[in-house]
Amino acid sequence: MATQNLTTGHMRSDGSETTLGAIPHPLGQLTVTEVNLAREAILKARGTTVAVHFRSIFLEEPPKKELSQFLDLEHSEKVSLQTPRPARRAKVQYDVVRGDKNHEYTESCVDIASGIEVKIRVVDKVHHASLTTHEFKAFTEACFASPLYKKAIAEFDLPEGFVVTIDPVSICATISGIEAESSGLLFVQDGSQEQPWPYGGDGEIVPRYMQGLCFARDARSGNGDSNHYPYPLPLIPVMNTYSHEIVRVDKLATGGKDDGLLYGTHKKNVLDHCSPGEYIPELLSQALRSDIRPLNVVQPEGPSFQVNGNLIEWQKWRFRVGFNPREGATLHDVHYDGRSVLYRLSLSEMTVPYGDPRPPFHRKQAFDFGDAGAGRAANNLSLGCDCLGVIKYFDTVLTEPDGTASLAKNVVCLHEQDNGIGWKHTNYRTQRAVVTRLRELVVQFIITLANYEYIFAFKLDQAGGITFETRATGIVSVVNIDPGKTSPWGNVVSSGALAQNHQHIFCLRIDPAVDGQNNTIVSEESLPMPISKELNPYGNGYEVRQTPIKNSQFFDASPMTNLTVKMTNPSKLNPVSGKPVSYKFIPTASQLMLAHPDSVMAKRAQFAQHHVWVTKYKDGELWAGGEFTNQSQKEIDGVADAIARNENVENEDVVVWNTFGLTHNPRVEDWPVMPVEIHQIHLRPADFFTSNPAIDVPGSKDTASTLAPGSEVCCESGTVQKEASSHLQGAGPDLDPKSNL
């Protein structure tokens, strides 16, 4: 089906549109012009008596009701320049700062066409805004100016030529209960009681904080990329993000196995037993390998995909790619061969709780999407390094503190890749083989969150499959450990550097629209049967049992019953099998949250405690851990609250949230940068099609493949080399004498 190109949403690098008179698609990212317009609208609306500190300005996706109608018209090719379309809206997140220096975190919606603010919400102070890169920037300077910090750092002698380097990160802080605390001081060396937080009792609003993981960098080489992580300093300063005051500096335990929770030797020369751990090639302690010969991916006729603005078409797939500062890249309106599969697909949240019980490590639990924003942390990708082949890049527009737009280039890459054999069959009688390759289309973005990297990829294939892949890499978080010790809370990956045990728990948000919006989620299991004369006389039978999910709820993976989640359309039956069309996946039985259910860590991350959540669609309900995760005390308006609405989800507009993760007890091989740890979720059609959707993929040969010395070619697909295969010819002639081979 040809697509009308009236709505390109295609940005030039200066943010202007490419087609004269073109209208941005409702799902197109805000252009620089639109961002600036929204900024103006807010400044005007707030007036001159206050300061406005902007955080983000990005597209507010239209309500599903409106957008679906428009998308349906698009698919029916009934859209013209005159077609009414959902209004372009900008979501603006900012602080209003009044004379008293109080920050009011505010969220507004601006109608682009009119340039008018149409909605405003001042966020309750119990919630904290996510942290921006600009706020992170302020941390180190704040330490530099802080008497408390200076006193703390003076307790340590850095090696000659080393400078302090601080990674600011979000903090998991509590307000009451076991953490009731008062003013901040350093730990004293004899392990006396932990010093409390600088605020009052229950109910008081907690200020917005940030913590800093401190290291020292060897600056003697003059190379700013010398790795600081091998030199962890045993202190954590905590800053009030508004006042920039360092309110507290925790001294860290550095003991080992059998040492108490707060124990550490805390010598002045606390880094002397540490070792370098360089990873940049010019500083590497060993020579680079010189025997890896190039392997190039070449597409002499160009790529097979077509891109028009945010619209991508490839091998019967048709979808749009979005991008926002929180979720990074998102897929929308995903169709295969003209049929609807998904309304929206995105990674909804992730959390990285640390399992070291020694205070203050109980505060080490980032929600990288909610606390900071994956989109803000996205790498600018590099040709031939991050992606191979013919690459199409997509940009995004981020926001400066003054609200002006800044272009972030090449944050999403699009390319094809070969993933081995797609399907094959050889008729052993004739030796005729038919084999095709599995070509995939990859939409990828990479985020850096201080030490860690995550590579996220949506992979669509020619057999109607969608794979969501996560690769964790980057640098594991380490803390200082006394010389010669080991610890049950992690692994010593470098002398004096303990890589703490932790988990990475993610949640993929799947908004299915399998042949239409109203779907039923079915849990299907394969179960053993008793032996019985009437039903299972020889005991080999097994039953496949389906349980439709009727009310919003969670459930867990069950690999030993092969539990499969099927997102079905009960109103559309497959004409061959008679069963409802569906897309399915098997939820990985990842280990879930290990933190105690009564802990703040666990309470903040309900989503991380079950594998599958089925909710009824609600506009704006996008984040598994809730809208405000930064410094949250518990999960609010995340998936747990969503299912508590106890709505009917049978044959409804539903959303499926899949939690998966990785328990990471670091190994020495993860140092200094870890080799990728890979996880995949496979969404696959199940009775959606009437045959293998890739059966029409030609079995064409890669004519560029060549033989290594010493090999010979045999058996071109389709021909039989009699000599070599005579021993494999099969069952003899068919019984009809006329058809003898």
Added chain:
Amino acid sequence: MATQNLTTGHMRSDGSETTLGAIPHPLGQLTVTEVNLAREAILKARGTTVAVHFRSIFLEEPPKKELSQFLDLEHSEKVSLQTPRPARRAKVQYDVVRGDKNHEYTESCVDIASGIEVKIRVVDKVHHASLTTHEFKAFTEACFASPLYKKAIAEFDLPEGFVVTIDPVSICATISGIEAESSGLLFVQDGSQEQPWPYGGDGEIVPRYMQGLCFARDARSGNGDSNHYPYPLPLIPVMNTYSHEIVRVDKLATGGKDDGLLYGTHKKNVLDHCSPGEYIPELLSQALRSDIRPLNVVQPEGPSFQVNGNLIEWQKWRFRVGFNPREGATLHDVHYDGRSVLYRLSLSEMTVPYGDPRPPFHRKQAFDFGDAGAGRAANNLSLGCDCLGVIKYFDTVLTEPDGTASLAKNVVCLHEQDNGIGWKHTNYRTQRAVVTRLRELVVQFIITLANYEYIFAFKLDQAGGITFETRATGIVSVVNIDPGKTSPWGNVVSSGALAQNHQHIFCLRIDPAVDGQNNTIVSEESLPMPISKELNPYGNGYEVRQTPIKNSQFFDASPMTNLTVKMTNPSKLNPVSGKPVSYKFIPTASQLMLAHPDSVMAKRAQFAQHHVWVTKYKDGELWAGGEFTNQSQKEIDGVADAIARNENVENEDVVVWNTFGLTHNPRVEDWPVMPVEIHQIHLRPADFFTSNPAIDVPGSKDTASTLAPGSEVCCESGTVQKEASSHLQGAGPDLDPKSNL
């Protein structure tokens, strides 16, 4: 470490050696010359009064004690032409046929150097030899000649121009208990009692059988590759493999949901409601896709691997590849950077039990390795189709019934591939990114077993990892179903063709030699901790608990405790972490055998009932399901018997067997040929190395990558584009004024 090339074991295509005076490596496959020599030895030893029907002749791998000593010398570069080496031995499997036509399945060992038989074993008649392709060939002719078969087939009218096509397969047959049976007859249509087997009571030796799955092929086009599977005939003939007599023809049930176990309408025109399902391009009912542009893998400087006979060296890996008619490709003496990792790695067995309880489908359970042999079923691989890039092929030598050798070309392919990013880190302060690709070396073979294909690949990577990958493809097994019906025992994937539910359960045999032969297997789990003031005051802590396996035993995957199997060397500690060096894997929590434990299916496949088996090494103990699986009644001398020896396995020469699988309830998309279903096992170093073993991989760029129209290059790795990234620059200057960025 340079390797001496005295022992190439390199075969020319005529089986001769390539280097003058070179001696085959002890692990080198038998050459054609050696096979013929072994044949002669047996014929001579057995004499002229009997006939000898050969099955297989292949290398008998030397005992570990001898071989290890030799390999150690090799690694120390102390091997010369004079070095004593393990004797080359041929294992010969054959039937001795005497005047009375009785077949004695016999196994002998021939010493190649002397040409003398040094061992002979007449196998107990309770065991049955595996089936050869030559035996399969005889099946269709036997049907043609059988009055019983002809009577049965006459009950059906085939469509005009269709011919019967039979897939012979192994059979799961019982001798007693619930299956006590007598002479063979067809089912009568009124569902009267199942007809029994043609032999006497308990204890009598069961003849060796084979069964045939019958289909009809549309021969009208004259194309011998027209797909017969869409036309399943509801009968199964059973043949005595020695007498070639069809002893029984079972009539198959064709009913659906709510029909009885033996029900079927059994009309004469039983195929009229079936539909074609072609997959070969010239007969395809739809046009092939024309919009997929080529994607080529080009290695302009050639491959990075070096091959000398069966020795492969690549990126610090050094190992030998073997091949035998049962296991297919095997890896031996796997070292990384001069250190021992594995002694041997192979797929040990697989079984495919069907879950349709209607007789006679309880007899549908192949053990593809033990019943027939993966090596015998290996495809001859095709350049650019089965493998991309620069390919090295390996051949094998198979055996004709007269014992002569026949060369099977290109049964194993070796090539490199790119698997995305290997590791990456970006220093957000400087925007300096270091990224490397993950290059893998692939050793792959593909087997066809009648309808099914399996693609097996050993993938070694630059980060010291070994991945074993299985892809299932080919054609699902279907049986006839009455028009308009559905069934709980499978899915209708084509009109009149029910694809039965089944499982594929595999077992990987890992013989570790982690820095030496004596290893301890450790089961490691991550476990929650209670909240306690002394140990875990905030509830975020978790414990990592290790359980060394002391006695041979089985245990199961436990994903919810992140159970990880570590193959350790307790005598070798990592100098950084202080922990024993190891290689680890997380056993997949695949669904295990669904068949009832009392069923013959389950009793034959104990290996399929638990995920991990740890045994003490024993020469020749290679097959998880036991040596003789064809028509077995229970698993004998498989992993279950091995662990029953209850041996000490702590700090011993141990073997780890990992069972994994796929419960396959077919979907319509699996028809007519299924898109690959992929499973991977990841063996990864854990504290084996003192840092990321791939840290020295250069971050070289694929200069062949290009931009799709509309993109711009940004941010070459290592450079900072100030404009684009200003918003991402991080935490400000370091605190030492001398090192300001």
